[in-house]
Amino acid sequence: MNYIFYDLEFNQNNINTPNNISISQLPFEIIQIGALKLNESLEVISTFNEFVRPTVYNDINPYVENITKITKDMLAKCDTFTITYNRFIEFIGNEDLVLCVWGKADLREFIRNIKFNNLSTEIFPTKYIDVQKHTSKFFKLSKGTQIGLKTAVELLNIEFQENFHNAFYDAFYTAEVFKKIINDNIVPENYIYVNRNATKNTYRNKIDTVSLFKQFNKMYNREMSEEEKSIIKTAYNMGRTKQFMK
């Protein structure tokens, strides 16, 4: 089984350059894919490093440009996502493989970009290892706390070669971290893409507590106490559910 360590750099909407694409459709557009293929002995057998010309957010968000050092000019002559994705699929090959990523965001956004470009997700592997999750476990971090890649590299005494926030080098560092923490408890999982926006519950509206308490203040001609506010809020919710209606 081969390991594909990959990382992505994204561009996102720039508030100063509005476009016609709904942010929920494609909040992050991939502008760089970096990857390393390792064999079962964790030896690098091939690499992949390509920039992607954006077609949605054509101007690089200043924040993204600052941390990635990727400029609009650098991407002007690059291929679009569709072409680069096909080359990436060729790169990973047909062998048995597992994707290794630093956090599940790179899986989610990769699939979202594939779907947005009307490409097939059938050929995209679903077997993955979240190296960030296992590294957090390795360092026995409290639940909900995820270690950053740079911190992990420092704590594991991995030699710095390049700056972070470069997809290829971040993939490289992810592989180096993995080599340090690998153990028998780390097994591949199956990734299921969920479009969060599509599953958001829309029937429940938020209570305007400010207006609600203001109304009570007016009715009783005084400020409601914190305890009273709590009771009012609970009673209001009970009324909405009609659970005590006869």
Add this chain to the structure above:
DNA sequence: GTTGGATTACGGTCACGATA
């Protein structure tokens, strides 16, 4: 069978920390 209290399961919200 009905009632009412206790427990459990589920889902929504929020804060936090991570990503680019």
Add this chain to the structure above:
DNA sequence: TATCGTGACCGTAATCCAAC
């Protein structure tokens, strides 16, 4: 700056069970 995942917390609904 925008977005998302995770876990804690909270409230509601469903379920269980004892008492009658």
